[in-house]
Amino acid sequence: xxxxxxxxxxxxxxxxxxxxxxxxxxxxxxxxxxxxxxxxxxxxxxxxxxxxxxxxxxxxxxxxxxxxxxxxxxxxxxxxxxxxxxxxxxxxxxxxxxxxxxxxxxxxxxxxxxxxxxxxxxxxxxxxxxxxxxxxxxxxxxxxxxxxxxxxxxxxxxxxxxxxxxxxxxxxxxxxxxxxxxxxxxxxxxxxxxxxxxxxxxxxxxxxxxxxxxxxxxxxxxxxxxxxxxxxxxxxxxxxxxxxxxxxxxxxxxxxxxxxxxxxxxxxxxxxxxxxxxxxxxxxxxxxxxxxxxxxxxxxxxxxxxxxxxxxxxxxxxxxxxxxxxxxxxxxxxxxxxxxxxxxxxxxxxxxxxxxxxxxxxxxxxxxxxxxxxxxxxxxxxxxxxxxxxxxxxxxxxxxxxxxxxxxxxxxxxxxxxxxxxxxxxxxxxxxxxxxxxxxxxxxxxxxxxxxxxxxxxxxxxxxxxxxxxxxxxxxxxxxxxxxxxxxxxxxxxxxxxxxxxxxxxxxxxxxxxxxxxxxxxxxxxxxxxxxxxxxxxxxxxxxxxxxxxxxxxxxxxxxxxxxxxxxxxxxxxxxxxxxxxxxxxxxxxxxxxxxxxxxxxxxxxxxxxxxxxxxxxxxxxxxxxxxxxxxxxxxxxxxxxxxxxxxxxxxxxxxxxxxxxxxxxxxxxxxxxxxxx
Numbered sequence: 001x002x003x004x005x006x007x008x009x010x011x012x013x014x015x016x017x018x019x020x021x022x023x024x025x026x027x028x029x030x031x032x033x034x035x036x037x038x039x040x041x042x043x044x045x046x047x048x049x050x051x052x053x054x055x056x057x058x059x060x061x062x063x064x065x066x067x068x069x070x071x072x073x074x075x076x077x078x079x080x081x082x083x084x085x086x087x088x089x090x091x092x093x094x095x096x097x098x099x100x101x102x103x104x105x106x107x108x109x110x111x112x113x114x115x116x117x118x119x120x121x122x123x124x125x126x127x128x129x130x131x132x133x134x135x136x137x138x139x140x141x142x143x144x145x146x147x148x149x150x151x152x153x154x155x156x157x158x159x160x161x162x163x164x165x166x167x168x169x170x171x172x173x174x175x176x177x178x179x180x181x182x183x184x185x186x187x188x189x190x191x192x193x194x195x196x197x198x199x200x201x202x203x204x205x206x207x208x209x210x211x212x213x214x215x216x217x218x219x220x221x222x223x224x225x226x227x228x229x230x231x232x233x234x235x236x237x238x239x240x241x242x243x244x245x246x247x248x249x250x251x252x253x254x255x256x257x258x259x260x261x262x263x264x265x266x267x268x269x270x271x272x273x274x275x276x277x278x279x280x281x282x283x284x285x286x287x288x289x290x291x292x293x294x295x296x297x298x299x300x301x302x303x304x305x306x307x308x309x310x311x312x313x314x315x316x317x318x319x320x321x322x323x324x325x326x327x328x329x330x331x332x333x334x335x336x337x338x339x340x341x342x343x344x345x346x347x348x349x350x351x352x353x354x355x356x357x358x359x360x361x362x363x364x365x366x367x368x369x370x371x372x373x374x375x376x377x378x379x380x381x382x383x384x385x386x387x388x389x390x391x392x393x394x395x396x397x398x399x400x401x402x403x404x405x406x407x408x409x410x411x412x413x414x415x416x417x418x419x420x421x422x423x424x425x426x427x428x429x430x431x432x433x434x435x436x437x438x439x440x441x442x443x444x445x446x447x448x449x450x451x452x453x454x455x456x457x458x459x460x461x462x463x464x465x466x467x468x469x470x471x472x473x474x475x476x477x478x479x480x481x482x483x484x485x486x487x488x489x490x491x492x493x494x495x496x497x498x499x500x501x502x503x504x505x506x507x508x509x510x511x512x513x514x515x516x517x518x519x520x521x522x523x524x525x526x527x528x529x530x531x532x533x534x535x536x537x538x539x540x541x542x543x544x545x546x547x548x549x550x551x552x553x554x555x556x557x558x559x560x561x562x563x564x565x566x567x568x569x570x571x572x573x574x575x576x577x578x579x580x581x582x583x584x585x586x587x588x589x590x591x592x593x594x595x596x597x598x599x600x601x602x603x604x605x606x607x608x609x610x611x612x613x614x615x616x617x618x619x620x621x622x623x624x625x626x627x628x629x630x631x632x633x634x635x636x637x638x639x640x641x642x643x644x645x646x647x648x649x650x651x652x653x654x655x656x657x658x659x660x661x662x663x664x665x666x667x668x669x670x671x672x673x674x675x676x677x678x
Contacts, residue, residue: 071112387415501625
């Protein structure tokens with residue numbers, strides 16, 4: 001069966017009247033951090049062109065501000081700025097003339113990172129340090145005029161259209177909700193008045209750009225906030241946007257300040273597509289759905305069900321630029337799947353002025369800096385360790401023509417990913433292991449499992465290079481009673497090798513400590529695999545769609561019958577070091593399961609009475625049955641040291657190089673750069 005028979009909806013064209021999309025796959029908007037750099041446009045051009053060659057039907061750029069008060073840093077308001085953007089549009093259209101590229105206009109409004117932030121009312125967002133200035137009538141007219149001008153400049157720059165973001169708590173969306181629009185003039189009060197801003201904005205843009213220019217409006221189909229838009233208001237706005245000339249409605253499902261995860265790996269695949277489907281029935285123009293759609297079968301299922309006309313896959317196009325080409329060629333098992341970890345993409349975006357990349361694909365947004373060219377001097381390379389670093393090195397080195405062999409003492413590849421995949425909410429890690437297994441199979445890479453290699457064997461085989469990716473050893477704290485029967489390793493707990501008691505202390509509140517707490521406190525099916533359970537755990541009402549989509553009542557969370565205390569030596573708030581866009585979800589999820597979190601702890605000893613501590617100069621004993629040790633890691637470098645001593649050519653990568661809080665992002669990035677250079 002051909003891909004076009006297997007995915008007939010995904011590969012079907014979409015007629016917009018004056019133009020058509022070649023398929024239903026959209027690379028959704030993602031800010032890259034390149035927009036503000038001096039050489040940013042020179043780098044964004046090959047980044048977007050590579051995705052165009054990869055087979056996507058339409059691309060939407062990261063957000064571009066229409067003026068200084070819009071707050072993005074990247075701005076389009078002049079002909080000189082439009083000339084920079086032409087580098088992008090020409091590169092995309094040269095890569096594939098059938099691919100459409102639209103520029104997202106993003107006015108941050110009250111979320112702008114400057115003191116010139118503006119909004120319909122002077123209402124500060126809880127995630128912004130500044131209270132915005134309330135716009136007067138002239139100020140509103142200026143913002144509309146500037147956004148119209150931005151759209152005209154985008155057209156001059158060669159874009160096929162624009163997307164206006166009218167969601168997420170940015171300027172346009174703040175006009176729509178009473179909480180942020182407290183005006184009493186024609187721009188506030190009744191919903192008819194609150195809609196005036198987006199409707200007048202899109203009407204004037206259509207008038208300025210003519211009829212043969214794609215206009216996409218991103219609407220908050222669910223604000224995920226109490227007091228957000230009602231369902232009737234969402235439908236009314238969408239219909240009126242259609243009437244003023246919008247070609248496509250793109251659905252969004254959150255404000256940034258909402259306490260509901262929508263993009264993390266704990267969110268089920270296509271969890272929100274049904275909301276788009278309801279809205280689609282009310283409109284005669286196409287709709288876009290998004291969020292956690294990361295494989296072609298998921299996208300096809302959404303389209304078959306009638307939940308959307310176009311499927312937006314932003315992060316999946318970071319993870320694999322050839323997503324659609326591989327699908328078309330029947331190579332879905334070779335897709336490097338987005339695992340929604342956010343560590344190198346959204347955490348970088350919202351962490352402040354970091355270039356975006358991808359944990360599983362470090363080339364993303366670095367196409368001019370990291371390339372895998374064929375080696376003129378192929379080498380025979382041994383890779384010791386089949387964790388993320390070793391596997392990434394094997395992938396890149398073999399792609400470049402080197403002969404690689406992989407050795408690992410375990411019975412399966414994956415290393416620490418084999419622990420991560422067992423944590424409820426992190427099931428996507430199976431996909432990365434599947435990808436590497438397929439690469440090993442396709443390239444016929446020799447793989448030797450259940451084998452502990454030594455220097456003698458490696459030296460005897462005469463490898464040109466040995467890559468030591470042996471990983472880490474859990475650190476054992478030097479405290480009295482650390483060998484007591486109550487004390488167990490996090491590895492044994494995750495693997496189910498040891499029993500865990502009813503009363504538990506976890507020593508260490510880094511990412512592993514949080515994962516262990518989630519594992520032992522979880523009960524029932526993982527919410528990441530069941531939309532109904534996910535909705536109950538986060539207070540979402542998909543069926544009745546109250547204002548904002550949230551119930552406003554305490555979420556229903558099933559927890560194991562345990563008392564768990566998560567302990568941290570640092571005096572900073574527990575979990576502060578977790579990811580910017582996902583850390584809060586883990587903290588909140590554990591708190592709802594009754595996990596107690598304590599910082600500023602000094603560990604004293606473990607004995608029959610439990611775990612002895614000093615907290616804020618107070619001596620305490622935690623009466624626990626089990627003490628799970630998550631106290632960091634140390635690199636396993638013995639083999640490397642032995643090889644170097646013998647004069648062999650060897651390199652350390654991954655945890656064996658640096659073991660501070662296991663970091664697959666750093667490990668894969670390091671391995672990829674080293675393998676690209678050998």
